Amino acid sequence: MKMPWLGSLILLVTCCFAARAQESVLKGRVDLVAPGGKPWRGGQSNTAVWLIPLTAPVPAISTGEPKPAPRLVQKNKSFQPRVVILRAGTAVEFPNHDPFFHNVFSLFDGKRFDLGLYEAGGTRFVHFDKAGISYIFCNIHPEMSAVVVAVATPYYALSDRAGNVSLRGIPPGRYMLHVWNERALPGNADAAARELTITAGDASFGTISVPISASPEAPHKNKYGRDYDPSAPSNPIYEQP
Numbered sequence: 001m002k003m004p005w006l007g008s009l010i011l012l013v014t015c016c017f018a019a020r021a022q023e024s025v026l027k028g029r030v031d032l033v034a035p036g037g038k039p040w041r042g043g044q045s046n047t048a049v050w051l052i053p054l055t056a057p058v059p060a061i062s063t064g065e066p067k068p069a070p071r072l073v074q075k076n077k078s079f080q081p082r083v084v085i086l087r088a089g090t091a092v093e094f095p096n097h098d099p100f101f102h103n104v105f106s107l108f109d110g111k112r113f114d115l116g117l118y119e120a121g122g123t124r125f126v127h128f129d130k131a132g133i134s135y136i137f138c139n140i141h142p143e144m145s146a147v148v149v150a151v152a153t154p155y156y157a158l159s160d161r162a163g164n165v166s167l168r169g170i171p172p173g174r175y176m177l178h179v180w181n182e183r184a185l186p187g188n189a190d191a192a193a194r195e196l197t198i199t200a201g202d203a204s205f206g207t208i209s210v211p212i213s214a215s216p217e218a219p220h221k222n223k224y225g226r227d228y229d230p231s232a233p234s235n236p237i238y239e240q241p
Contacts, residue, residue, distance in 0.1 A: 022171065022172055022200045023169045024170045024199070025166060025169075025202045025203070026198065026202075026203050027167075027202065027204050027205075028049070028164075028165050029164055029165065030044065030047040030159045030165060030207075031163055031207055031208070031209045032047065032183065032210055033209050033212065034212060035213075035214055040214070043161045045159055046158055046181070047158065047159040047163070047179060047180070047210065048083070048149045048157075048178075049157055049158075049167065050085070050155060050157075050177075050178050051155040051170065051177055051196070052152065052176045053153070053155075053173055055174045056173050058153055059154055061087065061154075070084050070092050071094075072084060072094050072136070072146055072148070073094075073095055073097055074095065074096045074098055076098070077098065077144055078143070078144055079136065079145065082147070083146065083182070085157070085158050086128065086149070086156075087150070087151060087153065088128060088132075088150040089127075089129060091125050091126065091128070092126050094125070094126065095122070095123040096119065096121065096123065097120070098120060100120060101117045101118065101119055102140060103116060103117050103118075103139035103140055104124065104139075105136070105138075105139055106134045106135060106136045106148075109135060110128075110133045110135070111126065111128050111130075111148070113126050114139075128148060131151055131152040132150055133147065134148040135220075137222075142222075142228040145220070147182055151178075154169075155167050155169070155170055170198050170203075173197075174195065174197050174198075175195070175197075176194075177194050177196050177205055178192075178193050179192040181212060183214075184212055184213075185211050185212060192210055
């Protein structure tokens with residue numbers, strides 16, 4: 001019995017394997033440099049690196065089986081993890097794992113939102129629909145802060161504690177590489193951008209040095225644009241039995 005579809009299936013599988021074989025892994029390192037040219041002792045993690053295609057359209061977002069939403073967990077009066085990078089168009093889950101209320105908000109750059117008060121065990125979702133940097137805080141606990149980096153590309157990664165970066169599944173072509181770190185001095189992250197040509201096989205962008213500020217993070221205002229009330233965390237309305 002003839003199976004005319006079998007030849008088409010074999011051709012499709014062969015083409016898929018050939019396309020995947022041409023995809024590259026791009027590796028490199030980002031060094032955060034403190035004032036005076038000294039290595040930053042606070043660790044080299046959480047630097048965002050992404051590639052914007054210059055010679056081909058950005059691949060469409062997959063409409064296949066949905067992936068679990070990235071999570072910014074509220075626990076021990078902190079966001080975990082501290083920095084998230086994702087493709088614009090992705091939703092992020094904000095579960096509350098503390099035994100008290102939180103009020104997550106972002107009213108500065110990037111995505112603007114206010115999730116209001118929600119209790120222990122509750123969760124909320126935010127759709128980061130456009131590229132940008134979103135600085136995220138809690139309206140009750142001023143020590144809580146996080147960053148969501150939304151990028152208009154599927155090719156992105158965060159550096160590890162040693163500063164190493166690995167971006168996988170990069171098709172051959174020309175790209176603009178971008179770097180961002182929340183401590184980077186104004187203009188230095190933009191100065192680190194560079195054009196790359198990726199060919200079949202693994203590639204490297206070498207080492208990129210990013211001068212940063214060693215100053216502590218400046219205090220931020222609450223969602224009303226006012227200083228935090230020191231008594232607010234102990235107010236009974238925010239605590240739960």
